[in-house]
Amino acid sequence: MEENIGMPPQSLFDAMDVYIGERAANGTFLDGGGLYGTEDAVNFVVRQGQVSRVDGPYAEAKEVVGGWSLLEYATVEEAVADQQKFAELHAEHWPEATVVATLRQISEAPEAAEPAEAAGA
Numbered sequence: 001m002e003e004n005i006g007m008p009p010q011s012l013f014d015a016m017d018v019y020i021g022e023r024a025a026n027g028t029f030l031d032g033g034g035l036y037g038t039e040d041a042v043n044f045v046v047r048q049g050q051v052s053r054v055d056g057p058y059a060e061a062k063e064v065v066g067g068w069s070l071l072e073y074a075t076v077e078e079a080v081a082d083q084q085k086f087a088e089l090h091a092e093h094w095p096e097a098t099v100v101a102t103l104r105q106i107s108e109a110p111e112a113a114e115p116a117e118a119a120g121a
Helices: 010-025 076-093
Strands: 029-034 042-047 050-055 067-071
Touching (some): 010 076
């Protein structure tokens, strides 16, 4: 979302309370929360094997991650449909804000490689 555009309207907070409450009750919502702005952020940059620390604020940041949530759905289609509802809540209650709602799946650890078959003698 855009940074430094002010607080969302109370109607969005109220609508999100209902949205999250329904998903928490049915077991879909696992965890989530809002994030502070970049003024207090700390980035660690790895470049060519070297780590450097860069403290905020970041003048070049126009859009930032404003919050996150961890939800579990039976199908990708259900997740996509519900993400659209989430975006529509923002369009309805905070139309003057630009918000990009990104849906990403959690990567599971790769399966352990199957042991090679023993060569017969």
